[in-house]
Amino acid sequence: MTPRRIYVHDVAMRDGLQIESQFVATEDKVRMINALSRTGLHKIEVTSFTSPKAIPALRDAEMVLCQIERLPGVCYAALVPNMRGAERALECKADELNLVMSASETHNLCNTRMTRQQSRRVLADICRLAEGQSAINLSISTAFGCPMEGDVPVAEVLALGDWFVKEQGVGRITLCDTTGMANPAQVERICQGLVERWHGVEITLHFHNTRGMGLANVLPGLAAGIDHFDASLGGLGGCPYAPGATGNICTEDLTHMLESMGYSSGVDLDALLACAAQMPGLVGHGVPGYVLKAGKSDRRYETPADFEQTRARAQGRI
Amino acid sequence: MTPRRIYVHDVAMRDGLQIESQFVATEDKVRMINALSRTGLHKIEVTSFTSPKAIPALRDAEMVLCQIERLPGVCYAALVPNMRGAERALECKADELNLVMSASETHNLCNTRMTRQQSRRVLADICRLAEGQSAINLSISTAFGCPMEGDVPVAEVLALGDWFVKEQGVGRITLCDTTGMANPAQVERICQGLVERWHGVEITLHFHNTRGMGLANVLPGLAAGIDHFDASLGGLGGCPYAPGATGNICTEDLTHMLESMGYSSGVDLDALLACAAQMPGLVGHGVPGYVLKAGKSDRRYETPADFEQTRARAQGRI
Numbered sequence: 001m002t003p004r005r006i007y008v009h010d011v012a013m014r015d016g017l018q019i020e021s022q023f024v025a026t027e028d029k030v031r032m033i034n035a036l037s038r039t040g041l042h043k044i045e046v047t048s049f050t051s052p053k054a055i056p057a058l059r060d061a062e063m064v065l066c067q068i069e070r071l072p073g074v075c076y077a078a079l080v081p082n083m084r085g086a087e088r089a090l091e092c093k094a095d096e097l098n099l100v101m102s103a104s105e106t107h108n109l110c111n112t113r114m115t116r117q118q119s120r121r122v123l124a125d126i127c128r129l130a131e132g133q134s135a136i137n138l139s140i141s142t143a144f145g146c147p148m149e150g151d152v153p154v155a156e157v158l159a160l161g162d163w164f165v166k167e168q169g170v171g172r173i174t175l176c177d178t179t180g181m182a183n184p185a186q187v188e189r190i191c192q193g194l195v196e197r198w199h200g201v202e203i204t205l206h207f208h209n210t211r212g213m214g215l216a217n218v219l220p221g222l223a224a225g226i227d228h229f230d231a232s233l234g235g236l237g238g239c240p241y242a243p244g245a246t247g248n249i250c251t252e253d254l255t256h257m258l259e260s261m262g263y264s265s266g267v268d269l270d271a272l273l274a275c276a277a278q279m280p281g282l283v284g285h286g287v288p289g290y291v292l293k294a295g296k297s298d299r300r301y302e303t304p305a306d307f308e309q310t311r312a313r314a315q316g317r318i
Numbered sequence: 319m320t321p322r323r324i325y326v327h328d329v330a331m332r333d334g335l336q337i338e339s340q341f342v343a344t345e346d347k348v349r350m351i352n353a354l355s356r357t358g359l360h361k362i363e364v365t366s367f368t369s370p371k372a373i374p375a376l377r378d379a380e381m382v383l384c385q386i387e388r389l390p391g392v393c394y395a396a397l398v399p400n401m402r403g404a405e406r407a408l409e410c411k412a413d414e415l416n417l418v419m420s421a422s423e424t425h426n427l428c429n430t431r432m433t434r435q436q437s438r439r440v441l442a443d444i445c446r447l448a449e450g451q452s453a454i455n456l457s458i459s460t461a462f463g464c465p466m467e468g469d470v471p472v473a474e475v476l477a478l479g480d481w482f483v484k485e486q487g488v489g490r491i492t493l494c495d496t497t498g499m500a501n502p503a504q505v506e507r508i509c510q511g512l513v514e515r516w517h518g519v520e521i522t523l524h525f526h527n528t529r530g531m532g533l534a535n536v537l538p539g540l541a542a543g544i545d546h547f548d549a550s551l552g553g554l555g556g557c558p559y560a561p562g563a564t565g566n567i568c569t570e571d572l573t574h575m576l577e578s579m580g581y582s583s584g585v586d587l588d589a590l591l592a593c594a595a596q597m598p599g600l601v602g603h604g605v606p607g608y609v610l611k612a613g614k615s616d617r618r619y620e621t622p623a624d625f626e627q628t629r630a631r632a633q634g635r636i
Contacts, residue, residue: 106621106625109625109628109629109632110621110622110625110628113628113631113632114632114635115629115632115633118632118635145615147617147618147619148618148619148620148621150616150618180612180615181615182615183575183578183579183615184537184575184579185578185579185580186578186579209530209608210608210612211571211574211575211608211609211612211614211615212527212532212533212568212571212575212607212608212609213533213571213575214530215530215531215533215534216533216534216536216537216575218534219502219534219537219538220537246608246611246612250530253529253530253531256529257501257502257529257530257531257534260501260503260504261501261502261503261504262503289530290527290528290529290530290564291529291530293564294498294528294529294564296529297463297498297499297501297529298468299465300465300466300468301465301466302466303424303428303466304428307424307427307428310427310428310431311427311433313431314427314431314432314433314436315433317432317436
């Protein structure tokens with residue numbers, strides 16, 4: 001039986017780097033993205049077209065997108081929160097504009113400085129502008145809870161997605177657990193029936209590992225038939241509105257889990273781990289990923305030096 | 319509907335401390351166990367009756383077990399690998415002797431210095447010795463893979479458990495992922511039908527978070543009807559035969575996940591977090607648990623100082 005294909009998206013260069021205080025040199029970003037391109041990842045979110053004042057870490061968005069090699073079969077996406085960002089991303093020929101707005105009003109105001117109503121209008125305008133030039137993905141932030149408001153009604157999340165899918169023709173939707181509030185029972189509740197509801201739409205889940213449940217949350221997503229997942233190399237990431245929050249789920253840990261479960265990620269895990277090994281040097285500090293430190297599950301250890309003695313002594317006792 | 323009850327066992331004082339290079343003072347161990355007793359945990363593994371030379375960190379096993387307060391409703395367990403350990407544990411009136419042997423020959427030789435055949439005989443003798451004095455749990459190490467041999471046939475794990483359940487009358491079995499090799503698909507395969515196979519037996523799963531999949535592995539266990547889980551406060555732990563391997567799944571992270579999913583753990587999570595907060599001081603270094611750092615999922619954050627201005631400006635734009 002052919003294993004089920006699961007698509008892994010890396011967002012480290014955007015969601016990971018945006019919160020770093022140290023600026024990563026453009027050529028280092030380009031080199032990392034070029035290396036990631038060769039691992040078999042389905043999509044790489046390479047930067048964000050936000051205000052350079054708001055996110056100085058990604059002030060080189062144009063240069064990154066124009067200098068990277070574009071490999072066929074890899075989707076090079078850029079985050080876009082507003083019209084100015086969309087114009088910049090289209091100039092650089094991003095394969096995908098990843099539009100972002102929050103399901104909760106407070107987070108949307110904090111993150112985009114617009115009301116949700118304003119974001120809807122602006123993002124709808126961007127959909128029209130991008131037609132024939134670039135694919136559109138809509139990322140719904142705080143879909144599993146808002147760090148300021150708390151619970152976000154599922155009906156509101158779904159209605160927001162419905163509007164973009166049915167009224168604006170958006171073909172790709174990401175539900176984002178922006179600050180790691182989701183739990184597996186909740187993911188199951190939200191995702192059940194989603195594939196049917198948004199038939200033909202590429203649905204992605206975006207989890208953070210804030211409370212250690214990141215990979216656990218992937219499982220009910222898989223069970224609901226969703227097969228695209230965002231993750232961040234090394235587990236880099238965080239959220240400016242939730243201090244203390246750890247990063248995205250880790251790309252190499254996710255890939256390792258999927259492959260060990262028998263799914264096909266299309267990713268060369270060893271090549272991915274080689275990229276992850278560069279991350280601490282790139283950002284100047286350790287990263288939270290597990291497999292990088294422990295090795296893959298199939299790693300074998302030598303027996304202790306006195307093993308043959310131990311065995312002989314035990315067998316002599318019989 | 320009454321939420322399903324899930325039983326959380328803490329093994330930090332045994333599986334966690336056994337690998338620490340720094341000796342934790344007996345009175346500090348006793349104080350921590352007494353605090354854990356008041357959190358609502360079902361079981362606490364308080365120490366190990368192994369050779370003080372092999373595991374100096376737990377050389378005070380007798381003193382710990384004799385000095386702790388015993389609260390009704392809490393099971394105070396001690397690990398026991400051989401007859402001498404059993405005699406010591408029975409003298410101290412441990413509620414439960416947690417017998418241990420490995421499913422793989424190499425790991426069993428390394429860990430107990432006996433062949434599996436010898437371990438079976440010794441542990442069966444202990445079962446008879448303990449009758450009427452103490453409950454018996456059998457922990458099967460390397461049930462999900464051996465760090466030296468690799469794959470361990472499921473049939474061997476099940477046959478080993480069968481023999482103890484059916485021939486020796488053991489009423490409690492723990493399947494241990496000793497070095498964090500398990501993945502959720504494998505847990506599902508092994509655990510499916512286990513509750514029926516070992517009818518009436520208290521079945522526990524013991525996971526490590528070595529590759530970040532620890533909490534993910536709990537989910538197929540829950541789905542298979544298993545409702546006892548080992549975990550370690552702060553996520554302390556490791557394995558002497560697998561350097562680099564991170565600790566057990568974290569007790570407070572597990573409890574947080576279970577409660578957020580709607581299960582009833584019977585544990586006061588805030589009291590448990592207060593215990594976890596003492597762990598870095600106890601062992602002299604940071605611990606890997608997530609919820610301790612990020613706060614619970616229901617933690618709320620203040621809006622930024624300029625939020626009202628942002629909102630007024632956005633609304634003025636309409």
